[in-house]
Amino acid sequence: MEIADRISFLYIFCLFAMKECCNSCYMLHMATGSSNFFLFFWFFFWKQSSPSSPEPASLPAEDLSTNSNGPKPSEIMLDGDREDLFAEATEEVSLDSPERDPILSPETTPAVTPVTPTALIAPRMESKSVTAPVIFDRSREEIEEEANGDLFDIEINVSDPEKVGDGMNAYMAYRVTTKTSLSIFHKNEFSVKRRFSDFLGLHSKLATKYMHIGYIVPPAPEKSIVGMTKVKVGKEDSSSTEFVEKRRAALERYLQRTVKHPTLLQDPDLRQFLESSELPRAVNTQALSGAGILRMVNKAADAVNKMTIKMNESDAWFEEKQQQFENLDQQLRKLHASVEALVCHRKELSANTAAFAKSAAMLGNSEDHTALSRALSQLAEVEEKIDQLHQEQAFADFYVFSELLGDYIRLIAAVKGVFDHRMKCWQKWQDAQVTLQKKREAEAKLQLANKPDKLQQAKDEIKEEIEEWETKVQQGEKDFEQISKTIRKEVGRFEKERVKDFKTVIIEYLESLVQTQQQLIKYWEAFLPEAKAIA
Amino acid sequence: MTTTLTEIKHLPTLALLVCCEYLAIFKKTVAMHEVFLCRVAAHPILRKDLNFHVFLEYNQDLSVRGKNKKEKLEDFFKNMVKSADGVIVSGVKDVDDFFEHERTFLVEYHNRVKDASAKSDKMTRSHKNVADDYNRIGSSLYALGTQDSTDICKFFLKVSELFDKTRKIEARVSADEDLKLSDLLKYYLRESQAAKDLLYRRSRSLVDYENANKALDKARAKNKDVLQAETTQQICCQKFEKISESAKQELIDFKTRRVAAFRKNLVELAELELKHAKLQVMCAVRKCPSD
Numbered sequence: 016m017e018i019a020d021r022i023s024f025l026y027i028f029c030l031f032a033m034k035e036c037c038n039s040c041y042m043l044h045m046a047t048g049s050s051n052f053f054l055f056f057w058f059f060f061w062k063q064s065s066p067s068s069p070e071p072a073s074l075p076a077e078d079l080s081t082n083s084n085g086p087k088p089s090e091i092m093l094d095g096d097r098e099d100l101f102a103e104a105t106e107e108v109s110l111d112s113p114e115r116d117p118i119l120s121p122e123t124t125p126a127v128t129p130v131t132p133t134a135l136i137a138p139r140m141e142s143k144s145v146t147a148p149v150i151f152d153r154s155r156e157e158i159e160e161e162a163n164g165d166l167f168d169i170e171i172n173v174s175d176p177e178k179v180g181d182g183m184n185a186y187m188a189y190r191v192t193t194k195t196s197l198s199i200f201h202k203n204e205f206s207v208k209r210r211f212s213d214f215l216g217l218h219s220k221l222a223t224k225y226m227h228i229g230y231i232v233p234p235a236p237e238k239s240i241v242g243m244t245k246v247k248v249g250k251e252d253s254s255s256t257e258f259v260e261k262r263r264a265a266l267e268r269y270l271q272r273t274v275k276h277p278t279l280l281q282d283p284d285l286r287q288f289l290e291s292s293e294l295p296r297a298v299n300t301q302a303l304s305g306a307g308i309l310r311m312v313n314k315a316a317d318a319v320n321k322m323t324i325k326m327n328e329s330d331a332w333f334e335e336k337q338q339q340f341e342n343l344d345q346q347l348r349k350l351h352a353s354v355e356a357l358v359c360h361r362k363e364l365s366a367n368t369a370a371f372a373k374s375a376a377m378l379g380n381s382e383d384h385t386a387l388s389r390a391l392s393q394l395a396e397v398e399e400k401i402d403q404l405h406q407e408q409a410f411a412d413f414y415v416f417s418e419l420l421g422d423y424i425r426l427i428a429a430v431k432g433v434f435d436h437r438m439k440c441w442q443k444w445q446d447a448q449v450t451l452q453k454k455r456e457a458e459a460k461l462q463l464a465n466k467p468d469k470l471q472q473a474k475d476e477i478k479e480e481i482e483e484w485e486t487k488v489q490q491g492e493k494d495f496e497q498i499s500k501t502i503r504k505e506v507g508r509f510e511k512e513r514v515k516d517f518k519t520v521i522i523e524y525l526e527s528l529v530q531t532q533q534q535l536i537k538y539w540e541a542f543l544p545e546a547k548a549i550a
Numbered sequence: 551m552t553t554t555l556t557e558i559k560h561l562p563t564l565a566l567l568v569c570c571e572y573l574a575i576f577k578k579t580v581a582m583h584e585v586f587l588c589r590v591a592a593h594p595i596l597r598k599d600l601n602f603h604v605f606l607e608y609n610q611d612l613s614v615r616g617k618n619k620k621e622k623l624e625d626f627f628k629n630m631v632k633s634a635d636g637v638i639v640s641g642v643k644d645v646d647d648f649f650e651h652e653r654t655f656l657v658e659y660h661n662r663v664k665d666a667s668a669k670s671d672k673m674t675r676s677h678k679n680v681a682d683d684y685n686r687i688g689s690s691l692y693a694l695g696t697q698d699s700t701d702i703c704k705f706f707l708k709v710s711e712l713f714d715k716t717r718k719i720e721a722r723v724s725a726d727e728d729l730k731l732s733d734l735l736k737y738y739l740r741e742s743q744a745a746k747d748l749l750y751r752r753s754r755s756l757v758d759y760e761n762a763n764k765a766l767d768k769a770r771a772k773n774k775d776v777l778q779a780e781t782t783q784q785i786c787c788q789k790f791e792k793i794s795e796s797a798k799q800e801l802i803d804f805k806t807r808r809v810a811a812f813r814k815n816l817v818e819l820a821e822l823e824l825k826h827a828k829l830q831v832m833c834a835v836r837k838c839p840s841d
Contacts, residue, residue, distance in 0.1 A: 342697060350690040357683035364676035371669040378662045383655060387809050390816060514702045521709055528716070529834045535827040543820040549813035 020248075028244040030183055169195040169274050171289075173267035176259045178246065179210075185247045186210050189263060191270065193289050199281065200290060207292055211238075214266055216294075220284045221273070226429075227436045229501030231509055232279065233272040234425040236265035264414060268422060275512070317435070326438055330499065336506055337434055344427045351420040358413045365405035372398035386549045393545045397538050404534055411527040419520045423513065430509060437498050444491030451484040570718075574725040581729060585737065589807075636750045646794070652801050653749055660742040667735035674732055677724035681717050688713035715833045723826045730819040738808060745804055752797050755790045762786040 175190040192206035218235035225232050242258040274280050288294065328334050372395045379391030458477045464470065590596050605612070617625070688710045695706030762783040769779035 339697075343694075346690065346694045346697070350687065350694065353683060353686040353690050357680065357687065360676060360679040360683055364673070364680055367669065367673040367676045371666070371673045374662070374666040374669045378659075378666045381655070381658045381662050384805065384809050387812055390812070394816065514700075517702060518705060521705075525709070525712070525834055529831055532827045532830045532834070536824060536831070539820050539823045539827065543817065543824070546813065546816040546820050549809060549816070 023248055027183065027248050028241070169193065169197060169280070171267065171270045171274060173263055173270065176263050183247060186212075187246055187259060187262075189266060191289065197280075199286065202290075205290060207289065207294075209288070209294065211262070211266075212296075213288070213294055214269065217284065217288045218269075221279060221282060224282070224284075225279065226432060227440075229433055229437065229498040229505060230276070230278055231426070231430055231433055231505045233269060233276070234429050235269055236262060237425075261414075261418075264418065265422075268418070272422075276508075317439075326441055332503070333434070333437070333499070337431075340427055340430055340434075344424065344431075347420055347424050347427070351417065351424060354412065354417045354420060358409055358417055361405055361409040361412060365402050365409060368398050368402035368405060372396070372402060390545050390549050393542055397542045400538050401535065404531055408527065408531045411524065415520055415524045415527065419516065423516075426509075430506070433502060433505070437495070437502055440491070440495050440498050444488065444495050447484060447487040447491045451481065451488050454481045454484055570721070574722075578725075578729050578733065582733065582737070632750070635754070648798065649749065649752065649794070656742055656746050656749065660739070660746060663735055663739045663742055667732065667739050670727075670732040670735055674724050674728040677720065677727060681720035681724055684713050684717035684720060688717060712834060716830060719826050719830050719833070723823065726822045726826070727819065730815045730822065734811065734815045738811070741804065741808070745801065748797055748800060752790075752793045755786070755793050759783075759786040759790040 170193070172192045173189050174192065176187050179186055179188045188208045188210050190206055191209050192204070193200070194204045196203060215235050215238070218232070222232045239258075242255075242262070245255040245258060273285065279285060375391055375398060376395035379388045379395060382388040382391055454477060458474070458481060461470065461473055461477060590599075590602055596602065691706050691710035691713060695703045695710055697703055762779070762785075766776075766779040766783045769776045
């Protein structure tokens, strides 16, 4: 790597990181609400990171690209645009980061009645774009319990990553192609161009609508400052192409998993994402947003609450499941770490084998006994082929096995989030009951009071309030039952999916291992007569 | 609690693992010793050496003393002198084509063998790392499999077994590569160094011989100490011719031996790799259809 390249890379990385810092500082300012300290830092970072024409999304305010005077903080506030919640920038390897789940603000969302799954899912034609694929013979069909006679299938591909724009404003656009026979879509086959923040925007919308009523929304792939910086700088080396490929595969898996969910499939936002050629820019997919700040505060409050909520678990099933998911999470993380180590070592092995092959070739050249010289050259060739083999195997290790594990670790975090929502729902219900009780006591007190002129008015007020709270209690109970029911169903579905996914992937992986060994056999069998021919 | 239980279950295999590793290392060291002794025994002159006989026949402890500090220091200085001298001597052009050719060949060969040996070491070490990773994956899968007794868990258990077997095979592959390839290259690294030393000694004696000739001419010109110069010259000449003759023989032997050793090891390497790969395929295939 040239010195100039290195410097430019570092520079853009700093710009990019500062942009994120700028947003965080702004958030901190709003959160603390106090000093101008953070405001100052925000301003400083903002000035640094947007040299001439600031990128629209980096401005806390709006999309106007020519506004460089600095946005007015008051403009951004809770403008009711809660749909732009988003998970802030996290480093690439942060499966532990608790900021994964977009948690909702306390107010109820715009009313969306969840559509119960009404369709059969026929055998899906999934095409995973792994370059060493072995199409596994799928003889099992998956059939949902609720049947309605409707068969539907949908296949999604994410392909053709291409770089759009230059410098700090550059981004990768991916082509999303959908093939389907469903009637809710306008056409049978269509494709659109989307960028990464669009995917994140979609996820945040879906999470906002469905997580708090108990649906497990598949999490989107993670943001990565380092990776994106490489793309922005425009380095054409293998690590940035690897990064883009990794991201493309992750986006494809994300979409496929999302459409597999019968309820989410019916969602209009998802349809818009897949179909419409122009999508409104998800501007607030950076750390900053009115709701984002609120979320930070809520998360802190939630963490405290979780420790204090002592839920009377009437249903042992939930406790059991939560414990199970904890265990599963731990095991998967360990396994994931081991597989990542395997990928790393196999890449090393491949590099060392290549070096050895070259060295053996040189040795063969300097050897003056002809037969031995030829045998050594052959050995060098064999080792080179084996090196290729190792590389392919490492590739399979990663894309097939390791990424699946990563996906599931994030999914389990989403599942845990759903359980937390249920707890919050229960809390709300209990709180409503407590308030109702208080109101009733107040009413009783009023009955015994001796202020005739105010009495009637107060009594009426109290009666109204009691009625109101009674309905709230009833609603709370209903909500709680609903969410419990939904969660049970979702967890059942999740388990089935998990079993299927793991089996498929592990078998595919084992097949790749077997293939590698078979190739090895071929190579060594070809070499053996050469070795024997040394006279 | 569950993790400790799984660790205990793995204990007998852990002891087995340690045994296998020890055996592998033992096999490796012993193989080298055997080669060394065979070489000495096959040599027409060395085999008659008294020390060698004592080594083979004396049935009590030989109590060999290691080199003490003084001797180690002496060795160090001797080496320094030798390498400096070697540089001077190697400037002398040799009359004999055979030796000239051998010299260039050996220098180049030695360097390349050194390189190949280093790379081969790195390769075998990577292989061993991969085998270790398989081990860890196997035990993680085992832990996953012991969560409950559903279908998926039975599946995990089977896969974990497979990884265990694969790991053993990969470990053996790495050990065999080490034995056949890396050790071979290391041995020939040292042999080629020894051959280079032999050539150096011969060159040294050639220089001495030429110096003795010059001294004789000078003495004849001055007509002083002619007899002494003549005897010196005679001795040098004899020494040179003797060393040339035995060096030639040794170098030819070196080539034959090298070819034979490479052949043997390469053939064995290929056969072992084949055996292991076939075994891996068999293991995996036996597990797979049962899913």
